[in-house]
Amino acid sequence: MSETVNVAVDAMGGDNAPGEIVLGAVNAVKERENIIVHLLGTEDVVRSELSKYDYPKDRIIQVPTTEVIETGEPPVIAIRTKKNSSIVVGMQLVHSHKCDAFVSAGSSGAILVGGLVIVGRIKGVERPPLAPLFPTQKGCSIILDCGANVDARPSHLVQFAKMGSIYMQYVVGIDKPRVAILNIGAEEEKGNALVKETYPLLKNCPDINFIGSVEARDITEGAADVIVCEAFAGNIALKMYEGVGKTMLKEIKGAFMSSLRGKIGGLLVKPALKETLKKFDVSEYGGAPLLGLEGLVVKTHGSSKHKEVTNSIIQCISFKEQNINEKIKVNI
Amino acid sequence: MSETVNVAVDAMGGDNAPGEIVLGAVNAVKERENIIVHLLGTEDVVRSELSKYDYPKDRIIQVPTTEVIETGEPPVIAIRTKKNSSIVVGMQLVHSHKCDAFVSAGSSGAILVGGLVIVGRIKGVERPPLAPLFPTQKGCSIILDCGANVDARPSHLVQFAKMGSIYMQYVVGIDKPRVAILNIGAEEEKGNALVKETYPLLKNCPDINFIGSVEARDITEGAADVIVCEAFAGNIALKMYEGVGKTMLKEIKGAFMSSLRGKIGGLLVKPALKETLKKFDVSEYGGAPLLGLEGLVVKTHGSSKHKEVTNSIIQCISFKEQNINEKIKVNI
Numbered sequence: 001m002s003e004t005v006n007v008a009v010d011a012m013g014g015d016n017a018p019g020e021i022v023l024g025a026v027n028a029v030k031e032r033e034n035i036i037v038h039l040l041g042t043e044d045v046v047r048s049e050l051s052k053y054d055y056p057k058d059r060i061i062q063v064p065t066t067e068v069i070e071t072g073e074p075p076v077i078a079i080r081t082k083k084n085s086s087i088v089v090g091m092q093l094v095h096s097h098k099c100d101a102f103v104s105a106g107s108s109g110a111i112l113v114g115g116l117v118i119v120g121r122i123k124g125v126e127r128p129p130l131a132p133l134f135p136t137q138k139g140c141s142i143i144l145d146c147g148a149n150v151d152a153r154p155s156h157l158v159q160f161a162k163m164g165s166i167y168m169q170y171v172v173g174i175d176k177p178r179v180a181i182l183n184i185g186a187e188e189e190k191g192n193a194l195v196k197e198t199y200p201l202l203k204n205c206p207d208i209n210f211i212g213s214v215e216a217r218d219i220t221e222g223a224a225d226v227i228v229c230e231a232f233a234g235n236i237a238l239k240m241y242e243g244v245g246k247t248m249l250k251e252i253k254g255a256f257m258s259s260l261r262g263k264i265g266g267l268l269v270k271p272a273l274k275e276t277l278k279k280f281d282v283s284e285y286g287g288a289p290l291l292g293l294e295g296l297v298v299k300t301h302g303s304s305k306h307k308e309v310t311n312s313i314i315q316c317i318s319f320k321e322q323n324i325n326e327k328i329k330v331n332i
Numbered sequence: 333m334s335e336t337v338n339v340a341v342d343a344m345g346g347d348n349a350p351g352e353i354v355l356g357a358v359n360a361v362k363e364r365e366n367i368i369v370h371l372l373g374t375e376d377v378v379r380s381e382l383s384k385y386d387y388p389k390d391r392i393i394q395v396p397t398t399e400v401i402e403t404g405e406p407p408v409i410a411i412r413t414k415k416n417s418s419i420v421v422g423m424q425l426v427h428s429h430k431c432d433a434f435v436s437a438g439s440s441g442a443i444l445v446g447g448l449v450i451v452g453r454i455k456g457v458e459r460p461p462l463a464p465l466f467p468t469q470k471g472c473s474i475i476l477d478c479g480a481n482v483d484a485r486p487s488h489l490v491q492f493a494k495m496g497s498i499y500m501q502y503v504v505g506i507d508k509p510r511v512a513i514l515n516i517g518a519e520e521e522k523g524n525a526l527v528k529e530t531y532p533l534l535k536n537c538p539d540i541n542f543i544g545s546v547e548a549r550d551i552t553e554g555a556a557d558v559i560v561c562e563a564f565a566g567n568i569a570l571k572m573y574e575g576v577g578k579t580m581l582k583e584i585k586g587a588f589m590s591s592l593r594g595k596i597g598g599l600l601v602k603p604a605l606k607e608t609l610k611k612f613d614v615s616e617y618g619g620a621p622l623l624g625l626e627g628l629v630v631k632t633h634g635s636s637k638h639k640e641v642t643n644s645i646i647q648c649i650s651f652k653e654q655n656i657n658e659k660i661k662v663n664i
Contacts, residue, residue: 072519108517137579147516150524184479184567185440187404192482192564216568217575232524235516236548236565240572243549247469248580248612255604262604268597272587280580 002034007316008090008099011041011049012068013106015303018042021105022049024309029059032314038063038099040086065089071302075109079117087111091118094295101296101316103287105304112148115290115297122325124332125292127156130231130299131164132288133172134241135280138222142168143182145231146238146288152230154198157181158205162331163291164226165208170322171315172225176209180224182233183213194230202228207331216240245280286311289319292328296320334366339648340422340431343373343381344400345438347635350374353437354381356641361391364646370395370431372418397421403634407441411449419443423450426627433628433648435619437636444480447622447629454657456664457624459488462563462631463496464620465504466573467612470554474500475514477563478570478620484562486530489513490537494663495623496558497540502654503647504557508541512556514565515545526562534560539663548572577612618643621651624660628652 009025011018018041025037036059039046043064050060067085069078082088087106091114093099102119104111112130121128129145144160145152161179168177181202183191188199190213202210214224216237229237256266278284286308287300296319300312341357343350350373357369368391371378375396382392399417401410414420419438423446425431434451436443444462453460461477476492477484493511500509513534515523520531522545534542546556548569561569588598610616618640619632628651632644 074521137583150516182568184482184564184571189406192562195564216571217578219572220575220579230524232516232527233565233568236514237568237572239516239548240551240569241576243552244573244576245580246549247552248577248608251469251608251612252584252605255608256601258604261600265597265600265602265604268593269588269601270597272590272594272597273584276580276583276587280583 002321004034004036005101005317005320006036006038006099007313008038008040008063008093008102009309009313010086010090010102010104010106011039011046012065012086013104014300016305017105018045018049020304020306021309022046023053024306025060025313026050026053026055027306027310028313030055031310032317034317035059035313036061037313038093040065040090042066063089069107069110071107073107073110075107075113078107078110079113087114088118091115091297094119094297100320101298103298103300103309103312103316105300105302105309108147108299111297111299112290115293119293119295119297122292122294122329122332125328126159127152128290128292129160129163130288131167131291132238133285134238134282135285136220136222140172140285141219141222141225141227143227143229143234143238144291145229146234147231148290150230150232152194154194154201157198157228157230158201159292159332161202161205161208161210161226161228163328164228166324166327166331167291168225170324170327171318174225177225178211179208179226179228180211180214182227182229182237183215186213186215188212242282249277283308284311286315294325334653336366336368337433337649337652338368338370338431339645340370340372340395340425340434341641341645342418342422342434342436342438343371343378344397344418345436346632348637349437350377350381352636352638353641354378355385356638357392357645358382358385358387359638359642360645362387363642364649366649367391367645368393369645370425372397372422374398395421401439401442403439405439405442407439407445410439410442411445419446420450423447423629426451426629432652433630435630435632435641435644435648437632437634437641440479440631443629443631444622447625451625451627451629454624454626454661454664457660458491459484460622460624461492461495462620463499463623464570465617466570466614467617468552468554472504472617473551473554473557473559475559475561475566475570476623477561478566479563480622482562482564484526486526486533489530489560489562490533491624491664493534493537493540493542493558493560495660496560498656498659498663499623500557502656502659503650506557509557510543511540511558511560512543512546514559514561514569515547518545518547520544574614581609615640616643618647626657
């Protein structure tokens with residue numbers, strides 16, 4: 001049987017905590033026999049949620065915490081002062097190797113700071129990027145950095161390219177993943193100062209399969225497997241993806257409902273449409289790992305429902321099995 | 333009757349030139365009686381295209397040119413050396429006030445350089461932004477800068493906010509347009525160095541209705557009327573919009589065709605779907621004006637079909653009628 005993976009899960013973080021988080025954890029241990037979840041949160045609140053479900057009791061361990069870091073709080077102060085919060089305690093479980101990973105839908109800022117300060121960087125990694133997978137026509141791609149380090153430097157982007165390549169090769173199983181830099185044109189002379197400085201570095205990097213620039217409009221077609229960018233641009237690309245998808249679906253559904261003909265047609269196309277939407281549903285891919293830390297930290301959407309939480313927990317298995325951090329250590 | 337608007341149109345620029353451009357020009361003069369098109373391009377090529385259509389002959393004037401600036405050419409050299417290209421001659425028609433506007437689907441770089449060097453900036457305007465309208469659930473918004481000035485400074489973004497507000501108020505007809513800065517979080521302390529420096533300047537700018545930050549995922553819902561950003565980020569947001577829309581449609585259509593049930597349903601929902609898609613079709617809004625020049629220069633997509641060309645030409649009417657450049661002069 002495969003090795004057991006211990007995942008600390010923040011039951012208090014995100015818009016739908018604790019209900020959806022706890023259900024996500026319950027489903028994860030039911031789906032995979034080799035997962036043990038350490039569920040962090042206010043003791044009676046979490047117990048009461050857990051009591052709703054039937055699940056293998058020995059594989060969800062409650063870890064009571066007494067504080068909660070709110071989204072609006074200044075991250076550095078929150079991490080320093082709220083020692084008994086679900087985020088700080090979860091990070092410590094990873095730092096002390098009691099857990100392999102920590103999953104949270106809580107404050108992005110606190111998760112980033114906690115990852116750096118408590119879990120710590122792999123030696124040599126300058127800036128750990130937030131690296132979500134997202135669906136494309138060809139399968140999925142990874143985009144990094146998507147929110148951890150604004151105003152990054154060229155050397156950071158080169159490390160992102162290496163870490164993203166390792167992730168795509170060993171977790172997703174793509175041989176020689178195609179690395180591209182997010183740009184506003186295909187030609188080498190296009191771009192802002194950061195892109196122009198980074199481009200030749202990527203071109204001369206022997207460890208990656210660099211294919212040049214990728215424009216945002218070609219990302220969803222699957223034009224590259226690893227997309228490297230500074231966090232501000234990456235965050236905008238990913239959130240635009242989510243926003244356009246959401247708006248178009250809403251509009252299409254609304255259009256179907258506007259006439260009897262549309263309603264009948266809508267019923268007929270429903271299964272096919274559902275299948276397509278599932279393919280382009282970011283929550284199918286779990287959360288975004290913060291790559292380059294001495295342990296795995298996964299940030300899921302603040303709006304995560306149970307399915308995304310489950311997928312984020314399950315995602316930790318391949319990360320451990322493939323020994324991603326060892327590979328990053330060797331490569332950086 | 334309303335004033336005549338003279339529009340120079342580049343028949344040689346873009347992936348579908350000259351066919352779609354010439355047809356777009358023909359349709360524009362047929363749709364609006366107060367437009368005169370000055371059609372720039374290789375004489376016999378343009379004449380042969382024009383001969384296919386029936387249109388008011390006195391309102392399309394052929395302006396023969398002998399050179400073409402290709403997309404890959406270094407823009408500054410191209411503008412300097414190809415004096416008889418459709419882009420250079422078109423810009424000169426605007427500079428000499430023989431035309432009110434120039435519309436081109438050609439090389440973005442050459443159009444930007446030509447706009448600055450030949451048409452010239454309005455006094456006080458630091459950097460003319462590329463400012464496309466795009467569809468949202470609530471109607472449309474303008475995003476600027478979308479590709480003209482990478483690595484812009486805070487003072488540029490403040491001018492973008494003012495020019496965008498004028499455009500939305502007088503061309504689109506939105507009273508007190510809501511201005512937001514594109515950001516990666518809603519809180520004031522979020523963002524990169526540029527956003528953090530620009531935010532207080534916008535907040536204290538009396539001429540605009542600043543509502544704070546907007547995240548990319550809320551743009552398509554219509555969260556702001558004027559979205560201000562640096563060109564790299566803006567270009568990524570807009571192209572991501574186009575890419576996701578295109579991919580989703582392709583996938584949805586593919587899904588309908590995958591079964592008989594889907595095919596029948598697809599036929600029934602077709603009219604409703606078509607209506608929705610039309611609403612979210614960027615080409616309905618014409619091209620992107622380069623704001624802040626001593627005349628109007630409109631860049632349409634390289635892949636423009638005739639409809640976008642027609643709409644781009646027609647768009648020039650309100651720009652002239654509303655005297656946008658005078659208003660910019662007063663405000664900057």
